[in-house]
Amino acid sequence: MTQIDLSKLNEASRLLFSIELRPLQGDRFQPTGFPSLGAATYQTKEGQKLLVESAQSMANRLEETVWDAVNNKPVPALDGISHVTVRRGKEFLTDTMLESHRLNSPYILEEKDSAFVKDLKKELGTLENGPINRKVLAGVLLKYDVGSLLHGVFLAKSELAGGRLRVARALSAFIEASGVRVAASGGVKNDHVNPAGDTKSGFGNVPFARDEFTAEKIVMHVNFDLAQVRGYGLGDKAERLLILLGLYRLRKLIDGDLRLRTACDLEPVTRDPVATRPEAFVLPSLKQLESDLKVSIKANASEMKQRETSYTAKIESAKKKNAEQGSEDGDD
Numbered sequence: 072m073t074q075i076d077l078s079k080l081n082e083a084s085r086l087l088f089s090i091e092l093r094p095l096q097g098d099r100f101q102p103t104g105f106p107s108l109g110a111a112t113y114q115t116k117e118g119q120k121l122l123v124e125s126a127q128s129m130a131n132r133l134e135e136t137v138w139d140a141v142n143n144k145p146v147p148a149l150d151g152i153s154h155v156t157v158r159r160g161k162e163f164l165t166d167t168m169l170e171s172h173r174l175n176s177p178y179i180l181e182e183k184d185s186a187f188v189k190d191l192k193k194e195l196g197t198l199e200n201g202p203i204n205r206k207v208l209a210g211v212l213l214k215y216d217v218g219s220l221l222h223g224v225f226l227a228k229s230e231l232a233g234g235r236l237r238v239a240r241a242l243s244a245f246i247e248a249s250g251v252r253v254a255a256s257g258g259v260k261n262d263h264v265n266p267a268g269d270t271k272s273g274f275g276n277v278p279f280a281r282d283e284f285t286a287e288k289i290v291m292h293v294n295f296d297l298a299q300v301r302g303y304g305l306g307d308k309a310e311r312l313l314i315l316l317g318l319y320r321l322r323k324l325i326d327g328d329l330r331l332r333t334a335c336d337l338e339p340v341t342r343d344p345v346a347t348r349p350e351a352f353v354l355p356s357l358k359q360l361e362s363d364l365k366v367s368i369k370a371n372a373s374e375m376k377q378r379e380t381s382y383t384a385k386i387e388s389a390k391k392k393n394a395e396q397g398s399e400d401g402d403d
Contacts, residue, residue: 086349100337
């Protein structure tokens, strides 16, 4: 199979898509909500809009598209990419591909006497003083967790160059809706045993209100910062790998499941989106991307490692820990 032609991207600083979506069934959908705010609506020159899914959430969803949750490892097409798996004893605990802050996961950096953390500190030691050498940082991230070069990372540990090591998201996306209207509804949690029971304890019938929305248009906006990818200074082979990885994640998201919540099940209006910048660039098919990725991963194999580390500390809730500490303080 002929390799995907990425030459149209050579002079582009950004690869932009605006992919129209629609509810899979009916007209209503449930947007993301925020504590003490609820749904995020805002006014623009085009009228009221609504944030359906945030950039933070979309970064995690893009990473999840390439994770095999049954076998706790990357999907077969990504076999050989760099990432760090955390085990508790012999059991799988988590992975940098699942962690919101990737390598900055506390299950990695908070483990005492971790051989991996010692290696990480050693390789980043040259960045302790002076300006951050971005190429060195990018090379370490490529080696241990290539996803950090796409989805960003902030190594906020003082012993890692004073907590100054950060990379912004190169691949970002968000979903917003325009021409929105509230679709107010509600329901009741029924207690068929004791309808008049104590609702504070979970008994009784509990009526509730619910706001969903309709929209004239729902659009997923995707921004792939190609200038940032080139700015890593990793060379042509690594740049091609990163671009293919980003395109593969996007294609997997579009071809797969866009059920963001129980009441927010979306699908693209077209499965073959064309970029708004550079114009006429069509997102390659999943089959093409899988084929090219295997070749690109093999070409970069010497630069990437798959590491394992462990987390042995006690896992407990903050409330329980604080309560125990409060009890100990009271005994003094």
